[in-house]
Amino acid sequence: MSSKQENVIEFPNKFLHSFNDILTMKNQLQLANRFREVILNGTWIANTNFKEQLENLDYKLATVKFQNLNTIAVLAQHIHYYIKGIKNVLLGGDLEIRDKFSFDFPLIESQQQWENFLNDFWKDSEEFAKLIENLPEEKLNADFVDEKYGTYIRNLDGMIEHSYYHLGQIVLIKKIIETKK
Numbered sequence: 001m002s003s004k005q006e007n008v009i010e011f012p013n014k015f016l017h018s019f020n021d022i023l024t025m026k027n028q029l030q031l032a033n034r035f036r037e038v039i040l041n042g043t044w045i046a047n048t049n050f051k052e053q054l055e056n057l058d059y060k061l062a063t064v065k066f067q068n069l070n071t072i073a074v075l076a077q078h079i080h081y082y083i084k085g086i087k088n089v090l091l092g093g094d095l096e097i098r099d100k101f102s103f104d105f106p107l108i109e110s111q112q113q114w115e116n117f118l119n120d121f122w123k124d125s126e127e128f129a130k131l132i133e134n135l136p137e138e139k140l141n142a143d144f145v146d147e148k149y150g151t152y153i154r155n156l157d158g159m160i161e162h163s164y165y166h167l168g169q170i171v172l173i174k175k176i177i178e179t180k181k
Contacts, residue, residue, distance in 0.1 A: 027140060031156050032132040038163040039079075039125040046167055050076065051122060053170050059114035063107070064177055070103065072173055073114065075166045077105045080121045083128050086159060090131040095145045132156060 036042065039050045054062070054076055062073040070078070085097030108114050140153040149155060 027137065027153075028133050028135050031153070031160075032129040034160050035125070035132060035156070035163075036129050038160055038167060039083075040122065040129075046164060046171075048167070048171060050079070050125075050163070050167055050170070053167070053174065054118055054121075057114075057174075059108055059111045061174070061177060062114055063109075066173060066176055066180075069173055070169070072170050073108050073117075074103060074105060075170050075173075076121065077117065078102050079163050079166050080117070080124065081105075082159060082162065083121075083124050086155060087124060087128045087131060089145060090128070090135065095149075 034042075037044060037049060038046070041051065042049050043052075054072070057072070059073070062076070063071050065071055081097060081102050085095065088097075089095050108117060135152065141151050144150055144152045144155045150158075
């Protein structure tokens with residue numbers, strides 16, 4: 001009976017700990033990148049993103065009202081409102097946003113106001129994505145603020161899906177308005 005000896009490679013604990021950290025960060029990185037795709041730089045799902053749709057948009061087009069639909073500016077502010085609110089929780093703060101206020105914004109009345117808003121939107125979005133990347137793995141399945149809101153991962157996935165929903169509206173509204181010129 002021959003005994004076969006397996007080759008075993010031993011790694012220092014420090015290496016294994018770091019390697020395990022890398023493996024568990026996969027979910028957070030995927031979530032962060034999916035979020036970046038819809039807001040900042042992706043084209044895989046919708047063939048566009050918020051930044052591509054809004055960056056060079058004149059404020060007059062962003063604020064024009066078509067029938068009973070929200071304006072492009074209001075839809076963008078609505079998504080930004082939720083990003084800021086969830087970002088505050090990720091930073092350790094309270095959940096201070098309320099659905100009933102998620103469409104209440106001062107009118108944008110100049111190109112400068114529009115550009116200032118967009119700069120805040122992009123900055124907050126990137127900070128939000130970095131917070132997702134650094135979220136501890138065990139937090140993903142933990143309650144988000146309160147059990148009634150579901151888990152962190154459910155809320156982060158919801159933020160991404162909610163963003164795609166309104167991105168689609170923005171694209172359609174923009175096309176309608178541009179054809180009405």
